[in-house]
Amino acid sequence: MAKKKRTGAQAGPGTPATVALTAAGIPYTAHAYVHDPQVSNYGLEAAAALDVDPDRVFKTLLAVANGRLLVGIVPVSRMLDLGSLAAAAGAKRASMADPALAERKTGYVVGGISPLGQRTASPTFLDDSAAAWATIFVSGGRRGVDLELAPDDLLRVTGGRLAPLAR
Known part of the structure; x- marks a missing residue:
C-alpha cells in the first residue's frame, strides 16, 4: 500500500496521479499549498510555498516531435x-505543444499537469539532474498540490527515462 501524507485541506480527494x-x-507524499491565482x-x-529547493521541484511540459506528444520533466x-x-526521443526537432492539446x-x-496518470500516455523523459535527489516534487494533478517521490519510482510508473533536458 502506498504511503500517503496529505498536508492541508487542498490535498483533498485523489487525482489520477495519486490513483496511478x-x-x-509507489510510495509518495502529497503536499498541498494555497495557490495564488495571480501567480503564473x-x-x-510551489517551491516557495513548500520551502523546497527549486532544483528539486520539477515541472511537466509537453512537446510535439514527429507528430507525437512527448513529456519533458525539468526543474x-x-x-x-x-x-x-x-534528441532523447530520436527526433530532429520538437516544439511546445499547444496548451489546449496538452490539457x-x-x-x-496547465499549471497542474502531472506526469502521472495522464489520460493518454506519451513517451516521458526526466531531466538527469533528478538523479541527484533522493526524492523530487512533481505536480499532483491540480494547482496547489505537489507529490514527492523517488525519481526512479517516477520513471518506473511512467515508463520514462533520464536524459539531459534542461538548460
Whole structure:
C-alpha cells in the first residue's frame, strides 16, 4: 500500500496521479499549498510555498516531435531544451505543444499537469539532474498540490527515462 501524507485541506480527494501511484504501489507524499491565482509561474510558487529547493521541484511540459506528444520533466528553476528533448526521443526537432492539446491529452489543466496518470500516455523523459535527489516534487494533478517521490519510482510508473533536458 502506498504511503500517503496529505498536508492541508487542498490535498483533498485523489487525482489520477495519486490513483496511478497507489495502483502501482509507489510510495509518495502529497503536499498541498494555497495557490495564488495571480501567480503564473506555478513551479516556483510551489517551491516557495513548500520551502523546497527549486532544483528539486520539477515541472511537466509537453512537446510535439514527429507528430507525437512527448513529456519533458525539468526543474522549475531551469528551462526545457527542445533540441535535447527531440534528441532523447530520436527526433530532429520538437516544439511546445499547444496548451489546449496538452490539457485534452493529459486530462489536466496547465499549471497542474502531472506526469502521472495522464489520460493518454506519451513517451516521458526526466531531466538527469533528478538523479541527484533522493526524492523530487512533481505536480499532483491540480494547482496547489505537489507529490514527492523517488525519481526512479517516477520513471518506473511512467515508463520514462533520464536524459539531459534542461538548460
